[in-house]
Amino acid sequence: MRQITGNKLLVRALKEEGVDTIFGYPGACTIDISDELYKQNDIRVILPRHEQALVHEADAYARTTGKVGVCLVTSGPGATNLVTGLATANYDSVPLVCFTGQVARHLIGNDAFQEVDIVGITRSITKYGVTVRRREDLGRIIKEAFYIARTGRPGPVLIDLPKDVMGELGSAEYPKTVNIRGYKPNTSVHMGQLKRAIKMLKKAERPLFLAGGGVNIARANSVFTEVVDKTNVPVVTTIMGRGAIPTNHPLFIGNLGMHGAYAANMAVSECDLLFSIGTRFNDRITGKLHAFAPKAQIVHIDIDTASISRNIHVDVPIVADALEAVTKMNEYVEPCETEEWMKQIKQWKEEHPLTMKNRAQMGPKDIIDEMNRQFDDAIIVADVGQHQMFVAQYAEITEKKQLIMSGGLGTMGYGFPGAIGAKLGNPDKTVIAVSGDGGMQMNIQEFATAVLEELPLILCVFNNEYLGMVRQWQKLFYGKRYGMTNLRAGALYRRTNGEQMPEYTPDFVKLAESYGAKGIRVTKKEEIAAAFEAAKKNEKVPTLIEFIIDPEELVYPMVKPDGTLEDMIMDC
Amino acid sequence: MDNNMKKRWISLYVENQVGVLSKISGLFSGKSYNLDSLTVGTTEDPTVSRMTIATVSDDETFEQIKKQLNRMVEVIKVIDFTDIFVRMKEILYVKVFKCTPADKVEVFQIAETFKAKVIDYGRDSVLVEFVQTATKNDAVVKLMKEEFKTIEVVRGGSVGIESISMMER
Numbered sequence: 001m002r003q004i005t006g007n008k009l010l011v012r013a014l015k016e017e018g019v020d021t022i023f024g025y026p027g028a029c030t031i032d033i034s035d036e037l038y039k040q041n042d043i044r045v046i047l048p049r050h051e052q053a054l055v056h057e058a059d060a061y062a063r064t065t066g067k068v069g070v071c072l073v074t075s076g077p078g079a080t081n082l083v084t085g086l087a088t089a090n091y092d093s094v095p096l097v098c099f100t101g102q103v104a105r106h107l108i109g110n111d112a113f114q115e116v117d118i119v120g121i122t123r124s125i126t127k128y129g130v131t132v133r134r135r136e137d138l139g140r141i142i143k144e145a146f147y148i149a150r151t152g153r154p155g156p157v158l159i160d161l162p163k164d165v166m167g168e169l170g171s172a173e174y175p176k177t178v179n180i181r182g183y184k185p186n187t188s189v190h191m192g193q194l195k196r197a198i199k200m201l202k203k204a205e206r207p208l209f210l211a212g213g214g215v216n217i218a219r220a221n222s223v224f225t226e227v228v229d230k231t232n233v234p235v236v237t238t239i240m241g242r243g244a245i246p247t248n249h250p251l252f253i254g255n256l257g258m259h260g261a262y263a264a265n266m267a268v269s270e271c272d273l274l275f276s277i278g279t280r281f282n283d284r285i286t287g288k289l290h291a292f293a294p295k296a297q298i299v300h301i302d303i304d305t306a307s308i309s310r311n312i313h314v315d316v317p318i319v320a321d322a323l324e325a326v327t328k329m330n331e332y333v334e335p336c337e338t339e340e341w342m343k344q345i346k347q348w349k350e351e352h353p354l355t356m357k358n359r360a361q362m363g364p365k366d367i368i369d370e371m372n373r374q375f376d377d378a379i380i381v382a383d384v385g386q387h388q389m390f391v392a393q394y395a396e397i398t399e400k401k402q403l404i405m406s407g408g409l410g411t412m413g414y415g416f417p418g419a420i421g422a423k424l425g426n427p428d429k430t431v432i433a434v435s436g437d438g439g440m441q442m443n444i445q446e447f448a449t450a451v452l453e454e455l456p457l458i459l460c461v462f463n464n465e466y467l468g469m470v471r472q473w474q475k476l477f478y479g480k481r482y483g484m485t486n487l488r489a490g491a492l493y494r495r496t497n498g499e500q501m502p503e504y505t506p507d508f509v510k511l512a513e514s515y516g517a518k519g520i521r522v523t524k525k526e527e528i529a530a531a532f533e534a535a536k537k538n539e540k541v542p543t544l545i546e547f548i549i550d551p552e553e554l555v556y557p558m559v560k561p562d563g564t565l566e567d568m569i570m571d572c
Numbered sequence: 573m574d575n576n577m578k579k580r581w582i583s584l585y586v587e588n589q590v591g592v593l594s595k596i597s598g599l600f601s602g603k604s605y606n607l608d609s610l611t612v613g614t615t616e617d618p619t620v621s622r623m624t625i626a627t628v629s630d631d632e633t634f635e636q637i638k639k640q641l642n643r644m645v646e647v648i649k650v651i652d653f654t655d656i657f658v659r660m661k662e663i664l665y666v667k668v669f670k671c672t673p674a675d676k677v678e679v680f681q682i683a684e685t686f687k688a689k690v691i692d693y694g695r696d697s698v699l700v701e702f703v704q705t706a707t708k709n710d711a712v713v714k715l716m717k718e719e720f721k722t723i724e725v726v727r728g729g730s731v732g733i734e735s736i737s738m739m740e741r
Contacts, residue, residue, distance in 0.1 A: 123595050124602045128645045131590070148645060182587060182648040306639035309632070 006138050006166035007032045010099070013142040013174050015042055019070050021424055023058040025051050027074020028114065029101025029163045037072075046424060046453065049445040051078050053417035055085025056443070059094045060414075060421030063404045064379055066219065068095045068149050069421070075101040076114030079160075080121065084411055086156045087125040091408025092240065093217055095154035097145045102131060104164035119160050127155030132162065135170040147178040152185030153304040154217065187303065187321035189328050197275065197299040197316045198332050204273035204297075206341045207233045210256065213240030213407060214278015214302060218322035222399075224277070225249065227329050232338045233275070234345055236264040238285050239389075240407040241278065243397030253345055254354060257285035258559045259389045262352035265557070265565040267345055268293050277301045278322045281311040282408065291564035301325045352557070352570055354393055359550075362525045364390040364462060367547055370528045371432065371460075372396040374536075378430040379422045381405065383415030383439035386468035387460075389555040391434050413442025416459060420446055423455045430458065430536075437463040437487060440508070447515035450542045457542040458535045461508055464551040472554045476569065477561070512544040523548045576631045579608060581653035581660065582638065583732055584623040587646045588614055595646060596623065605629060605637050609662075609706070609729035620648065624660070624732045626706065653732055660732035664702040664709040669722040671696045678719060686712060706730045 004012075010033060014022065021044045026034045037045050048054040051073050058069030069089075073079055079100040089096050103112040119129040128148045132138050145157040201207050215224055225245045228235055236256045237244050245252055254261025256268050265287075268274065274296040279285070286292040292312060300307075300314040301322065308317040318325060356365040368390060371380075380395055382388040382405035397403050404422065406414040419433035440461045450457055462468075467485040474482050486493070488501055509519030518538050520531045522545055535543035557568040586592050593612060600607040608626040615622050627637060641650050653660070668679050679698045683690050686708070692699035702712055709727060716723050 119591060120594065123591070123598055133590070153643075180645060183645045304643065306636065306643050310636055 002172050003169040004172045005032070006132075006135055006161070006168055006170065007036045009138055009170070009172065009174065010142065010161075010166070011036045011040060011043070012172070013139060014070065016174050017068070017142075017146050019043055019068070021046060021061060022070045022072055023048060023054045023061075023421075024072035025054055025074065025078055027076075027078050027101055029075040029103060030072060030078075030099075030161075032163070032166060033072060033099070033101075033161075046449065048417065048420070048449045050443065051081030052084055052413065053420075053443045053446045053449070055082050055096070055098065056088065056411075056414050056417035057421035057424070057446075057449075058096055058098075059085060059089045059092075060381060060404060060418035061425040062089075062094050062096060062421075063092075064402060064422040065425035067425070068097055068146055071096065071098040073098070073100055074114065075103055075118075076116050078114075079116055079118035082118075082158075083122060083125070084409075086122050086158065088406045088409045088411045088414065089156040090125045090127065092213065092406065093154045094156065095149040096156035097142075097149050098156060098158045100158060100160050102160045102162040105133065105162045106164070108162065119158060122158050125156075126158050127153075129158035129160070131160040132165050135165050135168040138165065139171065139174045143175045143178055144180055148180070148183060152183075152187075153307075185303075186319060187324055189320040189325045190318060191328070193316060193318045194320075194325065194328055195332065197301075197318060198329060200273055200297060200299065200316065201231065201233065201275055202334055202336055204271075204336070206271045206344075207231075207273040207275060207336055207338065208267050208271035208296075209233050209235040210237070210268070210274055210276035210279060211235060211241040211244035212238045212277065212279025214322045215241055215244040215326070216278075216402075218278065218303075220277075220323040220326045221245065223323065223326045223330055227326055227333055230330070231333050231336050232342075233336055234267065234338065234342060236260070236267060238279050238282075238407070239392040239405070242392060242395075242403050243401065246398040247396050248398060251342075253349070255392055256565070258287070259393065259555050259557065260285070260559070260565075261349075261354045261393070262557050262568060262570070263345055263348035265559065265568060266348045269295075269564075269566045270344070271296045273297050273299070275299045277325065278303070280304075280307040283311070286311060287559045287563055287565040287567070291566075356553070356556075357571070361550055362523065362528065362547065363553055364549060365394055366525050367460065367462070367528055368394040370532060374529070374532050375430055375432065376400060378432055379404065379426060381415050381418035381422055381431065381433045383418075383433070383435035384410045384412045384469075385436045385439060386472060386553075386555050387434050387436050387462040389469070390462075393555075412439040415439055416443045416446050416450075419457045419459065420450050420453070420455060423457055424453065431455075432458045432460060434460045434462065436468060437461055437465065437508075438467045441506070444511070447512065447517055447542070451516045454540045455542055456539050458532070459512075459542055459544040461544060461546045462549050463508065463546050464549040464553070466551045468551060469555070471551060472558075473561075475554065476558070508544055508546040512542070517541050518543040520545045521548070522546065577628065579626060579628050580634050581658075581730065581732060582625045582627070582641070583651040583653055584625065584641060585615070585648040586612075586621050586623060587648065588619050588621040589646060592621070592646045595644065596625075596641070599640055599644070600627070600637075603636075603640065605633060609727070611729040611731050613731075624730050626730055651734070657735040657738050658732045659735055660705060660730050661703050662706040662709050662730045663728040664704075664712065665699060665726045666702070666712065666716050667697060667699045667724040668716065668720045669697045669724070671698060671720070675720060682712075682715065682719075688712075
């Protein structure tokens with residue numbers, strides 16, 4: 001039988017798995033794999049400029065295509081640079097297969113050059129991780145990795161590849177089937193439980209759907225919308241669930257949680273049945289646990305048993321894939337009497353609509369409103385911070401739009417590489433990144449990747465010269481002591497009391513131009529529309545639009561830290 | 573959430589692979605679960621190891637522990653020993669130092685009472701081996717500490733297996 005090296009088998013396996021794009025950064029331990037990839041044309045190899053950006057790119061690629069994102073990095077620092085991205089993907093249930101180089105087997109444990117125990121380091125932030133110790137296991141392990149990554153609750157899988165194992169000759173066969181005795185994900189719905197839940201929905205006087213990221217991951221949005229239409233039951237979403245039904249749908253109330261809409265948080269507090277799908281009741285959405293949905297019975301559908309009844313006591317637990325569950329629901333649900341309930345919700349909406357003070361100065365909402373007007377077929381990638389919350393509150397996510405962000409881990413620096421990954425996976429869609437001046441600088445080197453791959457991204461930077469979200473807490477709860485959040489602070493600032501500063505640090509427009517991208521600076525409301533129009537015309541290069549924002553703009557409402565959902569600060 | 577805080581036992585079938593023990597113990601430390609004792613050894617199938625884990629936890633946390641273990645790829649099966657008949661024993665070695673003749677007599681009496689074996693003997697020290705439930709071993713350790721000035725204790729952690737007949741622990 002013909003024998004091939006592990007390196008060749010890896011490339012063959014990628015093709016069999018239908019991988020069309022791989023995000024890779026080379027090094028001594030993976031140079032042979034780079035060589036095999038060089039010899040073929042089926043898999044496109046993207047070279048980001050930092051491994052952290054690399055894994056975010058693969059992550060966003062996966063989130064926006066539904067395929068498994070694939071990373072290849074070298075041993076040691078290449079591998080450790082994946083850590084933040086793996087944790088990001090793990091929290092948000094993103095399917096990734098990450099190959100890390102490793103020193104040869106006889107060197108493992110010797111503190112060899114660029115040797116780290118990456119499987120050990122990432123054990124608690126991956127769904128599965130393994131070092132390939134025998135050449136004959138390689139095919140099976142890769143096959144299992146893709147299967148584990150994409151099934152059940154998706155997640156990142158790490159495969160560590162010692163250089164000598166990869167150079168060894170062995171079978172050219174790539175297995176066709178998988179059988180892992182300890183891993184049998186269950187997706188089918190327990191119909192008895194589901195029917196019980198549906199009965200409760202019908203009986204409830206103030207029923208409420210809570211949709212989390214699981215609805216989006218399972219691509220259950222359109223069926224879920226049908227269920228909502230049939231039942232007339234209103235919907236709140238987590239920020240990861242935004243878009244589970246179109247945000248302009250009359251039954252959509254808003255996001256719940258720390259920066260949720262007033263009406264949404266009130267609806268959760270007053271409902272008598274909370275029918276939740278694909279959420280893990282994270283502390284940012286529940287507020288104080290004992291006071292969360294105090295009047296409601298709770299139904300919880302989730303693919304992960306361990307997410308059910310962990311934070312919140314659940315009355316009807318249902319372990320199932322969201323799409324399967326919602327599809328089955330669609331067969332059985334009946335219209336519910338929700339007129340009175342909707343009236344109440346409408347009243348809450350009118351009492352405290354989700355809005356920002358209309359000032360003469362340009363505010364975040366003005367920018368996002370314009371974005372809503374100009375783009376109805378787009379992927380929006382948010383970074384982390386105030387701008388992320390503004391986007392989560394105001395961005396309209398309708399059928400042809402998708403919003404992605406680092407929701408669970410809250411990883412600053414996700415936005416820009418996320419946009420690159422999204423665009424590579426969806427060349428026909430407009431991809432807009434929204435970042436702050438802090439997050440943008442965490443992966444700014446990716447301009448090189450974006451420019452050379454000719455990606456016409458629209459990169460919005462909300463620049464307020466501060467790390468705004470932390471500053472917001474300092475303003476509200478720390479007596480306006482802005483420790484560590486002033487992005488202009490330093491010796492010059494201290495010496496001149498902030499009076500003799502360079503105009504910009506950095507000058508984002510010049511920075512973009514230095515990479516060969518376009519840069520536009522917007523300081524007034526009237527310039528917003530034109531800036532987006534100009535960006536749309538740049539078909540082969542990314543456009544950075546820097547919006548100069550007042551740091552005093554805060555995200556409201558805000559549930560007080562450790563407060564209950566009803567305890568919201570509306571404005572100050 | 574302090575309801576029903578008590579010691580509970582789980583038996584696990586896991587893949588006999590590098591890193592699995594670390595992953596299981598890492599789950600307990602990472603999620604702040606109490607890990608009272610953990611024993612592991614291979615089974616009749618050399619690719620499978622079996623663990624017996626003792627943990628002090630409340631009802632909710634215990635449910636979480638079982639779910640978290642179940643979702644691990646390397647965990648083949650989780651058996652909750654709470655409501656089933658099991659045989660479960662722990663080995664305990666107690667070495668008593670600086671024994672007076674009267675102490676030695678007492679050690680032998682304790683050994684006889686607990687059906688333990690005196691397995692080694694020196695001029696002024698005695699080594700006793702107890703094979704009984706961990707709870708009984710707790711009692712023995714407490715007693716020996718009270719009775720003798722200097723003792724050395726080594727415990728093996730519980731190992732358990734389901735009963736064939738309806739036997740008590």
